[in-house]
Amino acid sequence: MEQSSASPHVLIFPLPIQGPIKCMLKLAELLCLAPDLHVTFLNTDHNHRRLLLYTDIQSRFATYPQFRFETISDGLPEDHPRSGDRFMDLFDSLETVTKPLFKEMLSSGIGRPVTCIIADGVLNFSFEIAEEVGIPLMYFDTISPCGLWTYFCVPKLIDAGELPFEGDDLDAPIKSVPGMEGFLRRRDLPDFCRIGDLNDPVAKIIVKEVQLVPRARGLILNTFEEVDEPVLSHMRSLCPNLYPIGPLHTHLKMKLATEPTPPGPQQASSSSLWQEDRSCLKWLDAQPPKSVIYVSIGSLAMMTSDQVMEFWYGLVNSGHRFLWVRRPNSIPGGDWEGQIPKEVLEATAKRGWLVSWAPQEEVLAHPAIGGFLTHSGWNSTLESMVEGVPMVCWPYFVDQQVNSRFVSEVWKLGIDMKDTCDRVVIEKMIKDVMGLRRDEFVVSADRIAKLARESVSEGGSSSCNLERLIEDIRLMKM
Structure with a gap:
């Protein structure tokens, strides 16, 4: 040859x-x-x-x-x-x-x-x-290494009797993932662990993956x-x-x-697999530094109309400016769109900007961005890390439940909001990340951003x- x-x-x-x-x-x-x-x-x-x-x-x-x-x-x-x-x-x-x-x-x-x-x-x-x-x-x-490591530990979890779950206490500690014994709970494991059926198709894919990857x-x-x-x-x-x-x-x-x-x-x-709406960058240019919470649930996650309204009220009631990405087809049904209260629309016109898809790396790097309400996908988490942007985490599936726990408990970069979608909680967590607890998150965020650039x-x-x-x-x- x-x-x-x-x-x-x-x-x-x-x-x-x-x-x-x-x-x-x-x-x-x-x-x-x-x-x-x-x-x-x-x-x-x-x-x-x-x-x-x-x-x-x-x-x-x-x-x-x-x-x-x-x-x-x-x-x-x-x-x-x-x-x-x-x-x-x-x-x-x-x-x-x-x-x-x-x-x-x-x-x-x-x-x-x-x-x-x-x-x-x-x-x-x-x-x-x-x-x-x-x-x-x-x-x-x-996916994230922390998420992948929990995949690798599924056989250990089964052997230890920690999978499938017995009872419905999602805050029970998990002891069979080496290195995570002190902070991992049932609710922080990948979403397929909650199914309770080890013959579930997703569980079978994961079990086979952890057998093949080391080879x-x-x-x-x-x-x-x-x-x-x-x-x-x-x-x-x-x-x-x-x-x-x-x-x-x-x-x-x-x-x-x-x-x-x-x-x-x-x-x-x-x-991007979607058309990016770059109008949001011009809107960000007109906002004060660190004043905007950026909201995106990524390329796969879905929301119900009720969840959308809880998010919307939480954003509006927080009093902070917000840039919200609502991906096409991420919210089944369209009847709810004609029933949005007038005060929500008026507040959004004053302090918000809605787009169907955004140039996320550029958005997170923009000086107006002060926080990120994210689904905790690994790309999004890394992009937020690099720009030193604190996070509110609302995970959907795959590795995201683990990632959100690491953001809050290991890297100290934000707050984990998994398993809840309540306007009062959303409002509070946005206020914490954008104001009340911002300084503590920024210290960690700046340190990790520097390490990322050096690497x-x-x-x-x-x-x-x-x-x-x-x-x-x-x-x-x-």
Whole structure:
């Protein structure tokens, strides 16, 4: 085989939802900055169409001659919502439709031979196929390390009798997750732990994931040693070859800024599956420093109309300015929209701004932002950390219940509001984060933001881990 055809060629395969796509595209661009690496990014047809519609992704990556996009079907009809309440539809379809297509793609070839696969940790079938076709595979788990570690501990929890739960006391302490014995409660475990049925499809996916991830060549994580060292030390007992290379969005910005001849724009661009409404940035420009609470429940979470109204009253009654993202199709039914009280609408016109989707990294970096009411997705949590923005956490699913507990009890970056949606509580927590307790959160936030920036600087922990990852990929040439 000629040297040119045997050059390192990485195939990146994200879970086809917004969060994993976003951070794996940043990884792809970081790898493209190593000129000898060839990178193929595998999107589903549906998501790739949305990226082409709402972003400059095609022109941005066109500046890297060794990069290409490939697409594959997710098997769902085009009008399927692909939302959090229909999550298992996607997993079932990936298994029945996408899996055989992926195997065929790797078997027949996509041009240059693939020498390494980087797949989302929850795509269990990718490991099986990689073994069958003889290509080394690394996993990239795009959820938080603290959330992933609780996944790894599910067998321990079962053996200790802590899963499934007995009784309905969600505040009972959890003792079988090493490193979290002092603060973890039942309600802080991932949401599937509450189901009570170990044969539940989600539980089966997680159990299989924790069996396969340690067998991969390595595990990439979007974090940095300094914030997650206690969890990472436990995780290395099962996965010794870890690559903590985050925060990826900051890492990419840092690398692009220090490139002697940047291949394209030096600022990372959008990778959103929705149209970003940039009017909110102009509105923020007119607000005083640290005066606005930013509200977003992410790309998958759903709300009922009652929950929307509790949020709305809590925001209005707090007296603070607010920027609220309400994602299309995140609130089933539309009858409630015509019944909003006049005083709520008037207060929103004075102090609020509503958008369907926002350029979140830019919003959180804006000087007007003083707090973030978040669903505690890992990308959002990291972006808030980097900008030193305190959080009110209202988790929805996956790792978010664990993340919100770490925000309040470990990192001291905000308040955990899980399992409640009451206007009085929301009002109080916003007032705490924006005023009464702001100083205590800002001390921790500033410290962690500084550590995050240092980790991706030259010689920092994440920068060194990225260099090691690239070198290990080079050594995987077939």
